Amino acid sequence: MVKKISRSFKYVYLALMILFLYIPILYLIVFSFNDFSTGRRISYANLGAWKGFTLHNYTTLLIGTAAAIGIYSMKKRPRNLILNASQLPMVNPDLVTGITFMMLFAFVNTLLVKLSLKQVGDIAKLLIAHISFSIPYVIFSVMPRLRQSSDLLYEAAMDLGCSPMQALFKAVIPDIMPGITSGFVMALTMSLDDFVVSYFVSDLKSVLSVYIYSAARGAKGVNPALATVIFIPLVTLLLVVNLRRIAKEREYEIQNKKVKLKDKGGK
């Protein structure tokens, strides 16, 4: 009896917490069906920045993966130094990261003005900032994968007649692909979710989150439909990815059990 009560208490607690986490999301979704016609439209110009982000993600991926492979092949001391430095943007609060980039670009731009050259544009600034703060995430998701895969794979590829480049592309990279993919997803979310860095680096209408912020502070408000539009594909994607992972794990467990049973039967 006591067990039953404590158990239902547990579920109630979990349900309440989940509700708490979803209140604002539900609110936005519900109110997105509300009439919102009086001058509170979203201008689609903002969405232009998205193009930049896919580009940035590929760059991040390239530099990040290469860096992970490179760092991995390094000797221990410089490796630790670099890894510690790489943690900087992850440990640094985004406020500080944003400010440092703002300063950097302010400095570079004054320098460029003195030399009477063109200033660094918003998209370029955003690209540089976003790439910098998401590279470490790629590195730290590729590194463990590299540690798991063996050097023998590379050597075997070479023995079978690959050039070093071929060995890299045909053996090493496919082997660490899961790490690269998860790094990609992470960099993508970090970049889409980022507000503070973009806010300090660029002007008020450059990125979606900065736009939302300025709209939220202004009198106009944000169209809640935006939330629905952003949220639903994300949730579907996430649920699919995670459920697939869970299903896979389960399959793996079942297979393990079967193997164990077979072993027992064999003996």
Add this chain to the structure above:
Amino acid sequence: MKRKFFAYPYIVWMILFIVAPMLFILYYAVNVGGEWTITKAWATLSDAGKWHILWTSVVMAFKTTLICLLLGYPIAYILSNMNKTVAGFLSVLFFVPMWMNFVLRTYAWQAILEYFLPNLLGMKDGTLTGTEAAVLMVLVYNFLPFMIMPLYNTLAKLDKSLLEAARDLGANSFLTFVRVVLPLSSVPGIVSGITMVFIPAITAFTVPALIGNGKYYLYGNEIELAFKTLSGQGDYAIGSTLSIILLICVVVSTVIMNYFDKDQKQGGQMW
């Protein structure tokens, strides 16, 4: 195998865009319009109001962390004791909100606290924003998943046979929890949870900006004000000085956390 050179683009990038910008904070703190001076920096440092806001922010971050821990630990504990498939699904449910744009979620809270709840409660032209409690609640809301995640990870890894051993040795479930589960999960999980909540909470500026309604603000807003609005274009000397103070706070708290967390030297553990 010489693949070292693969790391070189990254090293160059890192020096240019991660290490060098940090130095610019120092540079701008003591350089006003091309002239070297510390008067502005000193004026900022001796402003008692700034220190007071810093103290408010630290207290706020502390409260946020504590509430997150108190709310998050039971969640992580319950999840870790569930059937693996159910727990996997539920934990996804807990982490999904994090993937929605942070500003958008905060904006939703602003709308709820400003119009929806007062209307529902029948408060006439009352608003719930602009109070410390509102800011605290939204901060907790935003950081709760970051507390649950590391706690759940460590608790799920906990060897269940240890619990059985404790039971066999005569401990009741409360004693088992206090003397086995808590010490084993506290060091890595709680410490990394606190790190992930406390440091972002000190520097939080979106939440007080949107929820504080101009009446309640924290240190991050002070920095934003200095950089973005003071004297039209922003006053870099004041802003930089404030940022240096903030940076020192962050470094100190990171060092303290690392002291408690010696096993987790490996970077990237937070994810």
